[in-house]
Amino acid sequence: MAKHPGEALWYRLSAIMLLPLTLRQSSIKSLMLIVLILCSTALACSTPPPPRESKASFGEVPGILAHASNNDVIDGIISPEELIAIGEQIFSASFNTLDGSGNTKVRLFTNDSEKSNLLAKFNRISGPDANSCAGCHNQPIPGGGGDNVANAFVLAHEFPNVNFDEGAGDSLEILTLTTTGNERGTISMFGSGLIELLAREMTHELHIIRSAAIEEAQATKQSVTVKIHAKGVSFGKLTAWPDGLLDLSKVEGVDEDLIIKPFSQKGVYTSLREFTLDAMQIHHGLQGEERVGVDIDADSDGVANELTAADITALTLFQATLPLPVIANSDDKATYAYAKRGQELFETIGCAVCHKPYLELHDPIYTEPNPYNPPGTQNIDSLPSLYNLDLLAKNTSTVIETTETGTYRVYAYTDLKRHNMGEILANETIEQRFVESPVWLTRKLWGIMSEPPFLHHGRATLLDEAISAHGGEATQSRADYLNLPESARIAIIEFLKTFRMP
């Protein structure tokens, strides 16, 4: 018994060949019939199946293929992995008019010309200035830093549509490139979940010290001055008075609310969520419903609910779970030795005072939202924490060291504190959230070699140029660096070259 139709045909053909000629004529008819049946069967098999109900969208579609549903998040229907996948899609999507992308401030300057209105949908200076998050955050993969071409002009969004013509788009002001906005490079988001967790823990420590000082002042009915510090980083002193007033005149490197804000180069954003909400509105013209309300088209572009709260959660979790940088020591003995010497020198000349090698993390569980989020960004009071992600569950990166006590040393090379960096880096003319021009958050050095150029505006194409531009609180370290013999400076550069993305 043949098991296969082809096998049956072979048997049949063999039999026909062996038949006497008289019998062959009738067999030829049979053969032709069989061939016909086989051909029909083959044809039937090759015919496409009948059309099913289509799920495709015809015509142009939004860049965001699927929004995350708030109810799915609240009901726990959607898993963290699914939410992160949605976040990744939104992060890489090219937003368009159907998403609600476009200039949210068009209404502030009148020009009914079709040509002008079309041009105003995008403005490289005052925004919206990008169609995709990954348009700038892309080195070496989405989520990373950006080339100089991807620089943003921070705070220029306060002008409706900059054209340098002193017109309504310029708010009738005489603007120059440097007085319109602060040009800043795009820095990577790698490892940002851990950075946010470190900042939360530091904030918690500072708030405990503050509360204790207030309680002591009230109990003793005298002013109480205490040193404030978190994770080994000093933030100066504060004085609490029995009447509850706090004197923060000697507080350094952190805002008056004593909340460590680890995002943006000025250190003015508390959380990935807060940063994301602002970035989506400023760079893409997409408004989060947690800012403007559900079903409200606040920017009058015909699209409401441009980003659901769940979308923002998805984007936040995607960024929080981006890969960690690594410390990539060379296999070459001479290079390795150079880097080790450089590491020693890095500490000797004082770089490590601000670029603190590691901060110790107690709990790697990332919860969302951040309890310290400001008004306008959902916090733990308005949105219960629904996802608890262990950011180090599958860690293989060399930037993490587990201690005997079960804590984690996160080698990010920052103290998450703001410092005065001196005149050379004081180029900005507009203060961002009260942070003065020469003052910057200590740059995380992890991964730095994978995202050149360097400094806040990307003007340094070499690490040596970046170090040489340091001043202010780093004046002595800069001088010590420049006074080193060339081989020692090269050693420090070799050490910094170990900070990469995998």
Next chain:
Amino acid sequence: MLKPKYTIAAIATIVGIALGSIPLSLMYSSQANEITLLQASETELVRTNQAMIRQIAESQVAEGEVDRLEAEMSRLLLKSASGGGVNMKMMPHPETGELSVEMAEVFSFDGNHAFCRVETNKEAFIMPTYKMGDVLIEKNEFFMAMSTTTIDEFKITTGTDGNNKLVMTGGLDCFTEVAKASMTLGSREVAEYASYKIEATDAGFGGGGAGDTFEFTVYFDESTAPINYAVFGPEFTFTGDMIDGEITIPEPR
């Protein structure tokens, strides 16, 4: 009697021992000196250490006293900081859309209070609101007043530009009213609570012309200040060109 040869051997042994003990005794003597020196050093070290402990304790007391005096001084500085004036802001014209309609914000502050007030608008303007789109405000329809209820924190510093700065934070009551013929949005009698941060800069005598500034940033939470949140959003800085007034902030000590 011992035989002479034994006597000689005994004497030789004694002499040998005596000779051999000379360097040993010299060594012991030397070590004894060292021990004495070490003991003296130890005594000195203990004494110095105790003196240092006393000095540290004294300096801690002194540091505490310095902290207390500095705190007193800082609070006095807060009491002597004050300012008032008018910030002029330009709002969009309802027909041209250009920022050409003047809106004067009157402000005042000292170590106990701060307020900012827009009594009315002399001309119609467009208010680009946070949640309600553009709202046409006709002449004399707009009123806004913010008055602090608490000052929780303050900070007096000299900025990197050399100007003295005062930062105050706390809570305030905000009254915003748009009184149109057909409806009234908000109220000038019922306040909404918000938190604030004030940054005032003293650039020397001469007010705004010299570089004085007054920025009143208010953080509206939608749950406690729904009207103001809808109008101004979660964070709004009330400021403008300081056309009148003076800000005085003493040098930090």
